[in-house]
Amino acid sequence: MPGVSELSEFFRTEFPQQQVVIESVGNRAARIRRPVDAADLRPGNTVSGPFMMGVADTALYAAILAEIGLVALAVTTSLNINFFRRPSATADVIGDCKLLKVGKKLIVGEVTLYSAGDNKPIAHAVGTYALPD
Amino acid sequence: MPGVSELSEFFRTEFPQQQVVIESVGNRAARIRRPVDAADLRPGNTVSGPFMMGVADTALYAAILAEIGLVALAVTTSLNINFFRRPSATADVIGDCKLLKVGKKLIVGEVTLYSAGDNKPIAHAVGTYALPD
Amino acid sequence: MPGVSELSEFFRTEFPQQQVVIESVGNRAARIRRPVDAADLRPGNTVSGPFMMGVADTALYAAILAEIGLVALAVTTSLNINFFRRPSATADVIGDCKLLKVGKKLIVGEVTLYSAGDNKPIAHAVGTYALPD
Amino acid sequence: MPGVSELSEFFRTEFPQQQVVIESVGNRAARIRRPVDAADLRPGNTVSGPFMMGVADTALYAAILAEIGLVALAVTTSLNINFFRRPSATADVIGDCKLLKVGKKLIVGEVTLYSAGDNKPIAHAVGTYALPD
Numbered sequence: 317m318p319g320v321s322e323l324s325e326f327f328r329t330e331f332p333q334q335q336v337v338i339e340s341v342g343n344r345a346a347r348i349r350r351p352v353d354a355a356d357l358r359p360g361n362t363v364s365g366p367f368m369m370g371v372a373d374t375a376l377y378a379a380i381l382a383e384i385g386l387v388a389l390a391v392t393t394s395l396n397i398n399f400f401r402r403p404s405a406t407a408d409v410i411g412d413c414k415l416l417k418v419g420k421k422l423i424v425g426e427v428t429l430y431s432a433g434d435n436k437p438i439a440h441a442v443g444t445y446a447l448p449d
Numbered sequence: 450m451p452g453v454s455e456l457s458e459f460f461r462t463e464f465p466q467q468q469v470v471i472e473s474v475g476n477r478a479a480r481i482r483r484p485v486d487a488a489d490l491r492p493g494n495t496v497s498g499p500f501m502m503g504v505a506d507t508a509l510y511a512a513i514l515a516e517i518g519l520v521a522l523a524v525t526t527s528l529n530i531n532f533f534r535r536p537s538a539t540a541d542v543i544g545d546c547k548l549l550k551v552g553k554k555l556i557v558g559e560v561t562l563y564s565a566g567d568n569k570p571i572a573h574a575v576g577t578y579a580l581p582d
Numbered sequence: 583m584p585g586v587s588e589l590s591e592f593f594r595t596e597f598p599q600q601q602v603v604i605e606s607v608g609n610r611a612a613r614i615r616r617p618v619d620a621a622d623l624r625p626g627n628t629v630s631g632p633f634m635m636g637v638a639d640t641a642l643y644a645a646i647l648a649e650i651g652l653v654a655l656a657v658t659t660s661l662n663i664n665f666f667r668r669p670s671a672t673a674d675v676i677g678d679c680k681l682l683k684v685g686k687k688l689i690v691g692e693v694t695l696y697s698a699g700d701n702k703p704i705a706h707a708v709g710t711y712a713l714p715d
Numbered sequence: 716m717p718g719v720s721e722l723s724e725f726f727r728t729e730f731p732q733q734q735v736v737i738e739s740v741g742n743r744a745a746r747i748r749r750p751v752d753a754a755d756l757r758p759g760n761t762v763s764g765p766f767m768m769g770v771a772d773t774a775l776y777a778a779i780l781a782e783i784g785l786v787a788l789a790v791t792t793s794l795n796i797n798f799f800r801r802p803s804a805t806a807d808v809i810g811d812c813k814l815l816k817v818g819k820k821l822i823v824g825e826v827t828l829y830s831a832g833d834n835k836p837i838a839h840a841v842g843t844y845a846l847p848d
Binding site: 596597599625626631632633635639655657658659660662663665668 | 729730732753754757758759763764765766768769772788790791792793794795796797798801
């Protein structure tokens with residue numbers, strides 16, 4: 317199964333428009349980090365909700381690819397996110413994913429989001445990916 | 450309460466980095482449209498999930514502001530989205546929001562998402578905003 | 583496809599422990615009604631949350647069976663519910679379901695819940711069923 | 716703050732129609748257990764979805780009461796549940812709750828559900844309670 321460097325290369329090639337740092341993968345988990353840039357900020361000196369949803373989605377995707385390999389064409393079927401606190405405008409956003417269920421058709425995982433350097437979660441998401449037959 | 454032109458001006462000022470067309474607001478509803486650009490595309494000639502979540506969030510925000518006025522500082526507390534079909538890479542994404550509950554502390558609404566020109570929904574979201582005291 | 587009387591019979595046979603009245607089915611929709619009994623009440627003279635979740639789940643199941651037939655072994659994979667107002671302790675709970683997506687593997691629907699005789703929704707749910715291969 | 720015996724007494728008094736065993740509370744967490752009886756079973760020798768939602772809701776409520784005390788009148792505002800595997804028809808259902816956010820207005824927690832004696836989760840829920848002013 318792919319590790320950090322293989323996944324990093326995959327994200328760089330497939331999603332060149334977003335900067336993603338894969339920090340760790342394996343054991344049905346993944347930790348990623350995304351830098352925040354000006355376009356992601358919102359009034360009140362904070363980070364947009366959709367940016368956080370994107371980090372959640374990417375962390376889940378990384379954990380899934382590390383589990384099933386790079387070949388599969390998995391697609392998100394649902395995402396549920398709860399926002400807890402305003403993220404810092406000047407810190408990377410970290411997504412910590414743990415897969416909850418790895419089925420043959422559906423994979424479900426949860427992602428806790430943090431502003432780098434602060435261990436209080438800013439948001440929590442649960443998402444489902446469907447696997448091709 | 451603010452109408453289409455006042456809300457359009459508000460979004461242009463507050464969220465200059467995203468292009469949003471407010472098509473209609475009122476009666477606890479809003480319809481918005483966002484053009485898709487290269488950075489929002491994904492492999493498979495489709496639109497990213499976070500882009501769709503962003504349209505859902507914005508449609509909900511527009512419906513809420515049209516209901517309670519531009520002064521309030523409402524924040525998203527949760528969003529649940531289900532993805533149905535791949536959106537077109539060449540069509541704007543439309544978000545059609547209807548508020549389900551307008552309370553003193555929480556407002557809940559649903560948003561159906563479409564690729565412009567196609568009346569089969571591509572996704573459906575339910576989101577909650579918390580109002581300040 | 584099965585209509586009201588066939589579905590009523592099915593629910594009576596398969597789920598004898600819960601009283602369900604199928605009011606209407608068809609066109610990717612269903613409307614059901616469940617009487618509230620003492621065991622479903624909660625302090626504050628209201629109806630329990632799990633009872634409402636049960637009505638949502640049943641309305642969705644009825645709409646799906648009316649769409650795909652009684653043979654399939656569909657199972658709930660997720661349910662998201664938002665509660666709006668306290669239901670009446672003395673009125674039946676009504677679940678009005680509309681299917682949002684009918685796919686080959688997954689069916690997604692939304693359910694609006696009411697206390698019979700009051701047209702303000704008490705809750706709203708979105709649920710997903712997985713179909714067998 | 717109330718401990719296991721005080722909470723057990725509270726549930727016995729307030730919700731006499733459901734049997735709940737409070738196994739542990741504290742540190743923003745709670746573990747509860749509910750026996751399954753005939754009315755909770757479903758075809759296929761399994762436990763109903765609404766029963767599992769009820770366990771999730773109760774585990775969350777127990778964790779919240781242990782955190783804020785028995786006096787508050789907290790109400791569920793939303794619950795999102797994903798079902799992973801069919802629960803055993805002959806084992807109690809266990810709900811393991813961890814609070815994710817304890818705010819002044821909203822408390823969010825996650826609950827992992829198990830069939831007693833099996834450490835593979837059968838479902839996972841995230842719920843929100845609103846606190847009175």
